[in-house]
Amino acid sequence: MKFIFGFLLIMAVLVALPAVDFVFAAGDEPGEYLDRRVVIWNLFYKMMTVAFIVGSVVSGTIIWQVWRFRESHPKAKPTSYEGTDW
Amino acid sequence: MSGHSNWPEWIYVAVVIALMAWVGAEAWETERLIEHVPADAKTIIVTGQQWFWTFEHEDGTKEIGELHVEVGKAYKFEVVSTDVNHSFNIHDYVVLMDAIPGRVNTVWFAPDKVGEHDIQCREYCGLIHYNMRGTLYVTEPLH
Numbered sequence: 001m002k003f004i005f006g007f008l009l010i011m012a013v014l015v016a017l018p019a020v021d022f023v024f025a026a027g028d029e030p031g032e033y034l035d036r037r038v039v040i041w042n043l044f045y046k047m048m049t050v051a052f053i054v055g056s057v058v059s060g061t062i063i064w065q066v067w068r069f070r071e072s073h074p075k076a077k078p079t080s081y082e083g084t085d086w
Numbered sequence: 087m088s089g090h091s092n093w094p095e096w097i098y099v100a101v102v103i104a105l106m107a108w109v110g111a112e113a114w115e116t117e118r119l120i121e122h123v124p125a126d127a128k129t130i131i132v133t134g135q136q137w138f139w140t141f142e143h144e145d146g147t148k149e150i151g152e153l154h155v156e157v158g159k160a161y162k163f164e165v166v167s168t169d170v171n172h173s174f175n176i177h178d179y180v181v182l183m184d185a186i187p188g189r190v191n192t193v194w195f196a197p198d199k200v201g202e203h204d205i206q207c208r209e210y211c212g213l214i215h216y217n218m219r220g221t222l223y224v225t226e227p228l229h
Binding site: 017021029030031032033034035036037039040041042043046047050054 | 105108109112113116117120121122123124125160178179181194195196198
C-alpha cells in the first residue's frame with residue numbers, strides 16, 4: 001500500500017503535473033499588455049526568497065540534529081578523517 | 087511505531103509539499119502571463135543565421151542587424167534559424183528565445199520607453215558568435 005502511494009506520488013510529480021502544466025500554460029486566448037521585465041524579475045525574487053528560506057531551514061535542521069544527537073555527546077570523537085590527535 | 091510520535095515529520099512533509107505547490111503555481115502563472123500574446127501584436131519574423139539577424143515586418147520590409155519598433159505597441163517575434171541553433175536576446179527587455187532550424191518559436195514584448203538596446207545571440211553558434219549582434223531602436227509612433 002505504501003509502495004503504491006509512493007509510486008503514484010512520484011509519477012504525479014514526474015509525469016502528471018508537468019503534463020497538466022503543458023496543457024494549460026499555453027492557451028489560445030489573447031494576453032494583456034505587461035512588462036515582462038517586472039513579471040520575470042518578480043518571479044525570480046520570490047523564488048530566491050523561497051530558496052534561501054528553505055536552504056537555511058534545511059541546513060539549520062541538519063546542523064541542529066548533528067549537534068543534538070552526535071557532537072554534544074561527551075564521548076564524541078573526531079573520525080579518522082579529521083585526525084585523532086586532539 | 088514504537089511509541090514515539092512522528093507528527094513533526096508529517097508537518098515537515100506537508101510544508102515541503104505546500105512550498106513546492108506554491109513555487110509551481112507562481113511559475114505557472116508567470117508562464118501563462120508572458121506566453122499569451124496580445125491580440126493586436128504585430129508580427130516580426132526574426133531569422134538567425136551565421137552570423138547576423140534579419141527582421142521582417144508585417145508589411146514585408148526587412149532590416150538586417152537593426153530593428154525599429156514603436157514605443158507602446160506589442161510585437162510578437164517569430165524566431166527561426168536557417169543554419170544552426172541561435173538564441174535571440176534583447177537583454178534590456180528580458181526577451182530570450184532559441185532560434186532552431188525547422189522550428190518557429192514565438193516570444194512577445196511591448197517596449198515602454200524610447201531608446202536603443204542591444205540585441206545579441208545567446209547560443210554559441212560558431213566562430214563569429216561573439217559579434218552576432220544588433221540594435222533595437224524604440225521610437226515614437228510615426229502616426
